[in-house]
Amino acid sequence: MSVNLAAPKPAELFPIAGVRIGVTEAGIRKANRKDLTVVLIDEQASVAGVFTQNRFCAAPVQVCREHLGGAQGIRAMLINTGNANAGTGADGLARAISTCRALAGHLKIDAQQVLPFSTGVIMETLPIERIEAGLDAALADARADNWLRAAEAIMTTDTAPKAFGAQVMIDGARVSITGISKGAGMIRPNMATMLGLMATDACVNPAVMKQLATELAEGSFNRVTVDGDTSTNDSFVVIATNQAVHPTIDCLSSSAGQALRAAMLGVAQQLAQAIVRDGEGATKFITIKVEGGQTTAECRQVAYAIAHSPLVKTAFFASDPNLGRILAAVGYAGIADLDQTRIDLYLDNVLVAVQGGRNPAYREEEGQRVMQQSEITVRVVLGRGTAADTVWTCDLSHDYVSINADYRS
Amino acid sequence: MSVNLAAPKPAELFPIAGVRIGVTEAGIRKANRKDLTVVLIDEQASVAGVFTQNRFCAAPVQVCREHLGGAQGIRAMLINTGNANAGTGADGLARAISTCRALAGHLKIDAQQVLPFSTGVIMETLPIERIEAGLDAALADARADNWLRAAEAIMTTDTAPKAFGAQVMIDGARVSITGISKGAGMIRPNMATMLGLMATDACVNPAVMKQLATELAEGSFNRVTVDGDTSTNDSFVVIATNQAVHPTIDCLSSSAGQALRAAMLGVAQQLAQAIVRDGEGATKFITIKVEGGQTTAECRQVAYAIAHSPLVKTAFFASDPNLGRILAAVGYAGIADLDQTRIDLYLDNVLVAVQGGRNPAYREEEGQRVMQQSEITVRVVLGRGTAADTVWTCDLSHDYVSINADYRS
Numbered sequence: 001m002s003v004n005l006a007a008p009k010p011a012e013l014f015p016i017a018g019v020r021i022g023v024t025e026a027g028i029r030k031a032n033r034k035d036l037t038v039v040l041i042d043e044q045a046s047v048a049g050v051f052t053q054n055r056f057c058a059a060p061v062q063v064c065r066e067h068l069g070g071a072q073g074i075r076a077m078l079i080n081t082g083n084a085n086a087g088t089g090a091d092g093l094a095r096a097i098s099t100c101r102a103l104a105g106h107l108k109i110d111a112q113q114v115l116p117f118s119t120g121v122i123m124e125t126l127p128i129e130r131i132e133a134g135l136d137a138a139l140a141d142a143r144a145d146n147w148l149r150a151a152e153a154i155m156t157t158d159t160a161p162k163a164f165g166a167q168v169m170i171d172g173a174r175v176s177i178t179g180i181s182k183g184a185g186m187i188r189p190n191m192a193t194m195l196g197l198m199a200t201d202a203c204v205n206p207a208v209m210k211q212l213a214t215e216l217a218e219g220s221f222n223r224v225t226v227d228g229d230t231s232t233n234d235s236f237v238v239i240a241t242n243q244a245v246h247p248t249i250d251c252l253s254s255s256a257g258q259a260l261r262a263a264m265l266g267v268a269q270q271l272a273q274a275i276v277r278d279g280e281g282a283t284k285f286i287t288i289k290v291e292g293g294q295t296t297a298e299c300r301q302v303a304y305a306i307a308h309s310p311l312v313k314t315a316f317f318a319s320d321p322n323l324g325r326i327l328a329a330v331g332y333a334g335i336a337d338l339d340q341t342r343i344d345l346y347l348d349n350v351l352v353a354v355q356g357g358r359n360p361a362y363r364e365e366e367g368q369r370v371m372q373q374s375e376i377t378v379r380v381v382l383g384r385g386t387a388a389d390t391v392w393t394c395d396l397s398h399d400y401v402s403i404n405a406d407y408r409s
Numbered sequence: 410m411s412v413n414l415a416a417p418k419p420a421e422l423f424p425i426a427g428v429r430i431g432v433t434e435a436g437i438r439k440a441n442r443k444d445l446t447v448v449l450i451d452e453q454a455s456v457a458g459v460f461t462q463n464r465f466c467a468a469p470v471q472v473c474r475e476h477l478g479g480a481q482g483i484r485a486m487l488i489n490t491g492n493a494n495a496g497t498g499a500d501g502l503a504r505a506i507s508t509c510r511a512l513a514g515h516l517k518i519d520a521q522q523v524l525p526f527s528t529g530v531i532m533e534t535l536p537i538e539r540i541e542a543g544l545d546a547a548l549a550d551a552r553a554d555n556w557l558r559a560a561e562a563i564m565t566t567d568t569a570p571k572a573f574g575a576q577v578m579i580d581g582a583r584v585s586i587t588g589i590s591k592g593a594g595m596i597r598p599n600m601a602t603m604l605g606l607m608a609t610d611a612c613v614n615p616a617v618m619k620q621l622a623t624e625l626a627e628g629s630f631n632r633v634t635v636d637g638d639t640s641t642n643d644s645f646v647v648i649a650t651n652q653a654v655h656p657t658i659d660c661l662s663s664s665a666g667q668a669l670r671a672a673m674l675g676v677a678q679q680l681a682q683a684i685v686r687d688g689e690g691a692t693k694f695i696t697i698k699v700e701g702g703q704t705t706a707e708c709r710q711v712a713y714a715i716a717h718s719p720l721v722k723t724a725f726f727a728s729d730p731n732l733g734r735i736l737a738a739v740g741y742a743g744i745a746d747l748d749q750t751r752i753d754l755y756l757d758n759v760l761v762a763v764q765g766g767r768n769p770a771y772r773e774e775e776g777q778r779v780m781q782q783s784e785i786t787v788r789v790v791l792g793r794g795t796a797a798d799t800v801w802t803c804d805l806s807h808d809y810v811s812i813n814a815d816y817r818s
Contacts, residue, residue: 055747056740056765087736089750089766122733123767186720186737227719229734230741310636310719310805311595311813318814324531325638327496328595331465332639338464341498356465357498358532396719401807404720405727 003285003374003394005277006270008148008163014176015144016199018042018241022142023153026134028127029082029120034153036131038103038138039077039197045241047074048209049115050217052234058086059096059126060116061233067100067112075113077237078103079195080120080131081156081182086232087123095126102132106139117235119156119182119195151180154195157403158184162274168263170256173246175202179267183275185404187226196221196236196271202260203248204240211252212261213238220268223300224392226279227400228308238264276392281399284316285375291388292381298335299389302380305333306391313396316376321367323352330380342383348376412694412783412803414686415679417557417572423585424553425608427451427650431551432562435543437536438491438529443562445540447512447547448486448606454650456483457618458524459626461643467495468505468535469525470642476509476521484522486646487512488604489529489540490565490591495641496532504535511541515548526644528565528591528604560589563604566812567593571683577672579665582655584611588676592684594813596635605630605645605680611669612657613649620661621670622647629677632709633801635688636809637717647673685801690808693725694784700797701790707744708798711789714742715800722805725785730776732761739789751792757785 019041026036041047049068051061068074078099085092100114118126151161165178179198187194196217204212217236242248249257277285288306293299306312309329315322326345331338345353347370352362370376428450435445450456458477460470477483487508494501509523527535560570574587588607596603605626613621626645651657658666686694697715702708715721718738724731735754740747749765756779760768779785 054737054740055742055744056736056749056752084733087733087762087766089764091766121731122737123762124733125767186734229718229720229737232733232737232740309638310809311638314810314813317810320814322530324493324496324533324641325595327465328463328531328638328641331463331641333464335464340465343465353496353532355498357496357500358534396810398807398810400719401723401726401805401810404723405729 002159002278003282005160005274008151008161010148012165013147013163014165014167014178016176016178016241017201017243018045019199019239020142020144021146021150022138022140023146023149024134024137024141026130028080028130034149035081036134036138037079037150037153038142040142041075041239042241043073045073045239046204046206046209047237047239048213049235049237050213052231054230054232056087056232058084058118058233059088059092060085060118061235062093063096063100064115064235067115070112072110072113074115075109076103076107077115077117079117079154081154082120083118083124083126084120084122084233085118085126088125092126095128098128099131103135106135115237117195119154119233122232147178147180154180154182156182157280158182158278160278162271162278164267164270166263166267168259170202170244170259171246173244175200175244175260177264177267179271181271181275183226184278185227185280186229186231187224187275187279194231194234198264198267199239199241200264201241201244203242203244203246205248205250208250208252209238209240215261216264216268219265220272223390224272224276225304225307226276226394273392276394279394280403281397282394283397284395286316286393286395287377288391288393289377289379289388290382291379292383292385293387294385296387296389299387300391302330302333302335303389303391305329306378307393310396316371316395317397319371321364321371323347323367326378327353344381346379411568411687412691414569414683417560417570419557421574422556422572423574423576423587425585425587425650426610426652427454428608428648429551429553430555430559431547431549432555432558433543433546433550435539437489437539443558444490445543445547446488446559446562447551449551450484450648451650452482454482454648455613455615455618456646456648457622458644458646459622461640463639463641465496465641467493467527467642468497468501469494469527470644471502472505472509473524473644476524479521481519481522483524484518485512485516486524486526488526488563490563491529492527492533492535493529493531493642494527494535497534501535504537507537508540512544515544524646526604528563528642531641556587556589563589563591565591566689567591567687569687571680571687573676573679575672575676577668579611579668580655582653584609584653584669586673586676588680590680590684592635593687594636594689595638595640596633596684596688603640603643607673607676608648608650609673610650610653612651612653612655614657614659617659617661618647618649624670625673625677628674629681632799633681633685634713634716635685635803682801685803688803689812690806691803692806693804695725695802695804696786697800697802698786698788698797699791700788701792701794702796703794705796705798708796709800711739711742711744712798712800714738715787716802719805725780725804726806728780730773730780732756732776735787736762753790755788
């Protein structure tokens with residue numbers, strides 16, 4: 001079950017010159033499912049990533065950070081599902097490095113040119129023998145039009161693959177962008193998501209790639225939440241292969257930089273929202289807009305307080321306009337000098353509360369009507385300033401409990 | 410359904426000299442249930458309260474804060490269930506004051522000597538006519554041995570009343586303590602709980618009552634959480650009637666002050682834990698101890714991150730030792746310089762993770778055995794210092810979703 005999640009359109013998952021992807025079934029956790037992916041990147045690509053802020057970050061995240069900081073260009077990614085290689089201590093770190101060495105050996109590159117990614121259960125030993133045994137098959141499968149199969153191969157509790165693409169003209173050249181992501185629980189990304197990968201053939205100076213990756217994450221994955229649990233493995237990687245025919249983008253504020261950034265942000269937002277639409281047990285897609293704040297940070301803080309409230313989320317699940325719960329969440333969001341008498345609350349276009357109290361003209365039937373929709377916008381006006389921010393989330397259903405009570409079985 | 414919640418023992422709910430309680434059915438939300446309580450307090454009592462930090466605090470909370478700051482002694486409390494009188498704006502404030510005036514009229518006291526409390530649905534108009542019409546019956550019912558009926562009358566989604574008592578010798582005099590509380594959802598008290606009331610006949614200087622109330626809340630209600638939602642109405646009031654025969658306690662650090670504080674804290678912790686044991690949908694009672702921190706504040710921060718994680722809570726519900734979820738919560742708790750390689754994790758006495766990785770000697774059957782218990786202790790050792798703190802919580806079950814999806818129906 002997912003909420004209006006668009007199925008990937010193969011024609012829009014553009015091959016990216018300079019990127020080939022191979023997928024196989026390595027039997028990492030379960031037999032007969034795609035669980036191992038290699039991404040092969042031509043020389044001269046610009047690669048940047050942002051990673052979880054969780055202090056219990058997984059071994060592969062630690063390795064990625066180190067390898068991205070190295071002098072040599074990144075040439076490959078190695079992604080497994082079924083095991084997160086997190087909470088595994090020094091042994092986990094050694095195992096992550098071992099898989100990098102194995103892939104590097106096949107490709108005749110340095111192990112530091114490989115980025116490893118793992119997703120799945122925490123605190124279990126990574127079965128490197130199975131991963132290394134699967135490399136031949138994955139490499140034999142490598143081709144440019146494999147994005148959809150990769151989106152399938154990185155799924156864990158996801159019910160559907162998440163893949164989007166776009167094209168944009170940059171200085172007269174057609175540039176392609178394709179990305180994939182996975183969710184669907186332990187989702188409250190903080191500087192990245194569980195796993196997001198985007199590639200473009202655009203030409204981007206390596207020095208601005210990090211900024212681009214950060215801005216894209218900030219405008220997409222860092223604005224979604226399912227359950228407020230920031231994963232140990234969140235990783236978002238952006239690749240520019242520099243193979244399109246246009247002058248290299250040296251600055252994001254140039255018109256070419258802005259055009260590329262906007263097109264990539266559009267894809268990134270679709271990828272991030274897809275994670276919420278396929279959030280564990282989700283039956284509704286909720287957009288939370290907070291306006292009239294003093295800073296965007298405080299707007300986002302209020303939006304997340306609403307988005308994380310189990311009481312608000314269960315009310316959405318029940319289509320019950322028990323909207324005082326939203327006001328309660330606004331109140332405990334942590335804005336010390338918030339004045340409740342200046343706050344208005346809208347559900348879509350219905351004015352529910354005005355100046356901190358129930359709108360006398362509000363009728364329960366209007367709230368009920370909006371609550372029954374599968375897509376709902378909550379709008380809170382704080383009356384303190386002109387800043388605004390938006391967060392996307394889903395409801396909390398019986399199925400969330402079922403899925404997470406049974407995850408490992 | 411509740412988790413090992415002790416039924417109130419009438420013989421231990423000591424009448425407190427100087428306090429009488431009356432209860433009635435006022436039909437505030439539903440017919441045929443006790444929903445209105447008056448607490449009558451003799452002159453010369455010392456009264457203090459702590460209240461929600463939610464900026465959307467309810468009208469009665471605003472009135473309580475003002476009345477407690479007034480020059481006149483508090484002589485009565487008026488408690489209704491079925492309606493929270495929160496998110497009700499200026500009209501709600503006027504209605505709360507109106508009920509105080511009505512009770513004060515009956516008692517020939519000033520309205521400022523009355524503390525009002527409301528609990529129930531947010532953002533609905535308080536039916537003051539029904540409350541005021543019920544005052545005669547409530548007052549006619551007033552007596553000293555009515556604590557159990559009051560515990561029943563303040564229930565909302567609670568499945569059972571919560572009331573505890575204790576006696577302690579202070580300077581040769583036997584002093585009694587009795588308290589009641591209610592939960593059971595929107596529970597993440599911040600300086601108080603949804604509603605907790607304790608009274609003692611001990612003699613306590615009014616100047617130290619506020620400190621006593623704050624310390625009791627800090628050691629009890631501020632250490633429990635059900636769903637992380639801080640209510641708009643949290644209120645915790647402590648009454649000392651000064652009618653026992655012992656020298657007045659002027660200082661909490663005196664031996665008499667310490668004895669009284671310890672006895673009252675014992676009752677407060679039972680009241681607070683009772684709220685968790687009767688948490689909405691709870692099937693397990695979880696004690697989370699975090700040790701080896703630099704400060705108690707950071708230990709509590711980590712404990713709350715674990716206690717609020719929907720993934721951890723659903724794993725407890727399922728008796729699934731998916732304990733990496735606990736490490737993930739430790740990691741995102743917000744301690745910037747946390748070193749994962751120094752962290753140990755115990756489930757009761759089972760050492761699950763050591764130095765941030767799975768304990769090689771840990772066997773899944775041991776974790777499974779503990780997870781199946783109805784009472785479980787999670788112990789996290791941070792390896793950063795000598796501070797420690799404890800938080801009590803419950804699991805997240807299907808019934809939590811059901812209860813909150815259907816709350817208003």
